[in-house]
Amino acid sequence: MGKELGRAYRRIVVKVGTHSLTDERGELRYEKFEQVVADVADAVHGGHEVILVSSGAIALGAFRLGWRRDLLTLPEKQAAAAVGQTLLMKAYAECFAERGLAVGQILLTRDDLDDRRRYVHLSNTLETLLRHRILPIVNENDSVAVEEIRVGDNDTLAAALAGAITADLVALLTDVEGLYDKNPRLYPDARLISEVRELTPEIWALAEGAGTVVGTGGMRTKLEAARIATSMGVDLVILRAGEGRLGRFLAGETVGTLFHRRPAPRGKKRWLQAVARPSGTIVVDDGAVEALVRGKKSLLVPGVRRVEGTFEEGDVVLVVGENGLPVAKGLARYASEELRRLLQRKASGQSVARLPEVVHRDELVLVEGVAQTSPDA
Numbered sequence: 001m002g003k004e005l006g007r008a009y010r011r012i013v014v015k016v017g018t019h020s021l022t023d024e025r026g027e028l029r030y031e032k033f034e035q036v037v038a039d040v041a042d043a044v045h046g047g048h049e050v051i052l053v054s055s056g057a058i059a060l061g062a063f064r065l066g067w068r069r070d071l072l073t074l075p076e077k078q079a080a081a082a083v084g085q086t087l088l089m090k091a092y093a094e095c096f097a098e099r100g101l102a103v104g105q106i107l108l109t110r111d112d113l114d115d116r117r118r119y120v121h122l123s124n125t126l127e128t129l130l131r132h133r134i135l136p137i138v139n140e141n142d143s144v145a146v147e148e149i150r151v152g153d154n155d156t157l158a159a160a161l162a163g164a165i166t167a168d169l170v171a172l173l174t175d176v177e178g179l180y181d182k183n184p185r186l187y188p189d190a191r192l193i194s195e196v197r198e199l200t201p202e203i204w205a206l207a208e209g210a211g212t213v214v215g216t217g218g219m220r221t222k223l224e225a226a227r228i229a230t231s232m233g234v235d236l237v238i239l240r241a242g243e244g245r246l247g248r249f250l251a252g253e254t255v256g257t258l259f260h261r262r263p264a265p266r267g268k269k270r271w272l273q274a275v276a277r278p279s280g281t282i283v284v285d286d287g288a289v290e291a292l293v294r295g296k297k298s299l300l301v302p303g304v305r306r307v308e309g310t311f312e313e314g315d316v317v318l319v320v321g322e323n324g325l326p327v328a329k330g331l332a333r334y335a336s337e338e339l340r341r342l343l344q345r346k347a348s349g350q351s352v353a354r355l356p357e358v359v360h361r362d363e364l365v366l367v368e369g370v371a372q373t374s375p376d377a
């Protein structure tokens with residue numbers, strides 16, 4: 001059973017960070033590692049479906065190679081990840097086997113989440129593993145991921161993944177009890193915030209970047225993960241790794257920081273809203289903005305002013321007004337070149353009124369807060 005009036009969290013994405021698995025030098029802390037494995041195995045045996053997202057490959061690999069982590073170039077980090085990932089999986093496979101669980105490895109890059117077809121295949125693979133009671137263990141494919149296709153951090157990856165497999169909860173296991181009103185490493189009197197219903201500017205300020213008094217990037221990526229998860233209708237909890245905290249949380253105890261989910265669309269729209277990144281932009285006139293925002297209609301060719309960038313039919317596009325403000329995200333039913341040709345037809349006086357939709361309303365989500373930016377608002 002879970003939180004919130006006994007609502008059960010059936011499907012959970014559990015993410016564990018590097019610092020919870022390794023020591024400063026990057027060596028595996030077996031005691032901590034075993035606690036994490038025990039927590040996850042208990043959740044699985046307790047009837048939850050779990051996907052584990054684990055960091056630690058770069059740290060473990062660098063340690064094994066005798067490399068100093070703070071001096072690594074990008075290719076060296078990628079090489080370290082190649083070495084460390086096998087060590088990580090070997091340790092997981094052995095440790096979970098002792099608890100009667102088989103594991104499978106999935107390495108992902110941003111592309112696997114952005115491309116709808118790959119995203120669907122990924123979710124099918126995860127579903128199949130879960131159906132066979134095999135624990136999927138996910139990490140970013142650091143060895144191949146160049147900057148443009150990196151998710152960059154596993155907090156965000158875990159949250160995005162939760163959308164792919166319609167999870168009910170993301171649990172981020174880390175080295176602090178949860179989100180504090182100031183960085184607990186610097187301030188012993190910092191107080192734990194046990195729940196967050198809205199990600200207000202005040203909450204974001206608690207996780208300001210390194211160099212400020214209140215925080216490091218560490219909490220910021222966790223808040224970003226909370227934004228993604230909750231906007232997809234998924235709860236997110238930050239917990240200190242180990243000592244049975246995950247089990248206690250699932251049993252209804254108040255531990256860590258719980259970020260409450262928000263009402264969210266399901267399926268394709270959920271993916272569009274929270275995960276997909278646009279390949280190009282379609283600039284539309286005020287009438288089209290009105291039709292999309294107020295009329296909840298599809299985007300038609302006559303409302304299109306300009307096309308920016310290159311995209312194929314089926315790619316995600318950002319729809320923006322002539323004032324440059326984003327209005328919606330959706331799946332383009334034309335490639336950018338085809339759409340440009342249609343705009344030329346329109347410019348030469350031919351009718352484009354009866355052509356199929358550019359973005360169909362069933363494949364379109366409004367950008368948050370857009371009602372306030374629509375022309376007559």
Ligand SMILES: Nc1ncnc2c1ncn2[C@@H]1O[C@H](COP(=O)(O)OP(=O)(O)O)[C@@H](O)[C@H]1O
Nearest residue numbers: 017018019174179180182183185215216218219
């Ligand atoms: N307001 C805050 N509350 C809690 N922790 C914070 C806060 N601001 C910054 N932090 C830092 O965030 C760290 C956790 O993030 P990180 O080190 O990236 O963990 P992980 O490796 O588990 O992803 C904590 O150890 C703490 O130093």
Ligand SMILES: N[C@@H](CCC(=O)OP(=O)(O)O)C(=O)O
Nearest residue numbers: 017018055056057058153154
């Ligand atoms: N993919 C990387 C970890 C990336 C990451 O987000 O790390 P962390 O902040 O420790 O969760 C690795 O396996 O080393």
